[in-house]
Amino acid sequence: MIPLMLDLTGRRVLIFGGGDVGARKAAHFSHEAEVTVFSRSFSPNLDGLTIRRQEGDLSALSDEALRDLLSGAFLAVAATPDPELNDRIGRLCAEAGVLFNNAAGVPGDVIIPSVVRGNRFLVAVSTYGRSPAVSRYLRMRLEADYADLDRMIKLQEEIRPMLRETEPVQAERSRILWAILSDGEIRVALTADYARARAMAIERYLHA
Template sequence: MIPLMLDLTGRRVLIFGGGDVGARKAAYFEHEAEVTVISRSFSPGLEGLAIRRQEADLSALPDEALRSLLQGVFLAVAATPDPALNDRIGRVCAGTGVLFNNAAGEPGDVIVPSVVRGSRYLVAISTRGKSPAVSRYLRMRLEAEYADLDRMIDLQDEIRSMLRETEPVQAERSRILWSILSDDEVWEALASDYGRARGLAIERYLHA
């Protein structure tokens, strides 16, 4: 597998299973994709999500009915509590060319990672299903230790624009930006005062 980040705007995502696992998957995709959850019953965790619900007894549906449901779908998620049913859904997806994530059963061709998200960055973490606890641990550590990362990205972007006007050598621009990124005092200032951090970076690295 290789990591990718996809724009799912306007894409259809179909989730088989409306339990707690299906609700978590729906919440992951609903901000961007057009999500439909198919199930006999639906978890309270689905309340308030911008999704469509479709009632069906998935275990009673033949493969042909599953193929019909998958028409026009970009990604399908099998989130039922029955691994054998999930695997069958995966086989139908493989035969129709629909990307597939399996919550329980044989691995699909898509992994839904743990995500650390800011307004300026997105980090995806996966252990390929071996240890969800490790993925969660890394996410929590990153969120705690880099709480001001959005501000640093803004600062890097601003200083980078300044350097394009004043420093013709790319290697020197990179060195300056890396020096700012490695400066503990700049990070400390970012936690409370962006203007102070900006002034410190300019004084130390642009006016040196």
């Protein structure tokens, strides 16, 4: 598999199954895509999400009815507790050219990763479905160990154009930016006082 980051604005995503698993999948997409959750019942975890609910019994639908539901979809997620039903949805997705993620059953062609998201960065972690616990552990470690990352990215954004004005050699600019990133005192300062960290970076690395 090849990791990609896709803009799903305006894309239609279908979630089959409205339980807790379906709710997690819906939460992953609802901030950007147009999400419809199809299910007989709906988890309270779906409350507050920007989604459309469509009530119905998936197991009672014919293949033709499922194809109609898939029409116009960019991606579908099978999140029912029935692996056979999920696999059936996956086969229909393959026929229709719809990307497919399977929560239980034969793996689809899309893996939904564990995500660490900041205002200026996005990190996706996957164990190819082999260990969701490890994916969650890595996500939690990244969130805890790099709490200053958003501010560091902001600092680098500000420093880069300053360096372009004063340092003509690209390799030297890269070295300075890496030194700022590796400076433990600046990293500590970023967690509490951005202005102080910025001043330290300028004094140490631009006025040296």
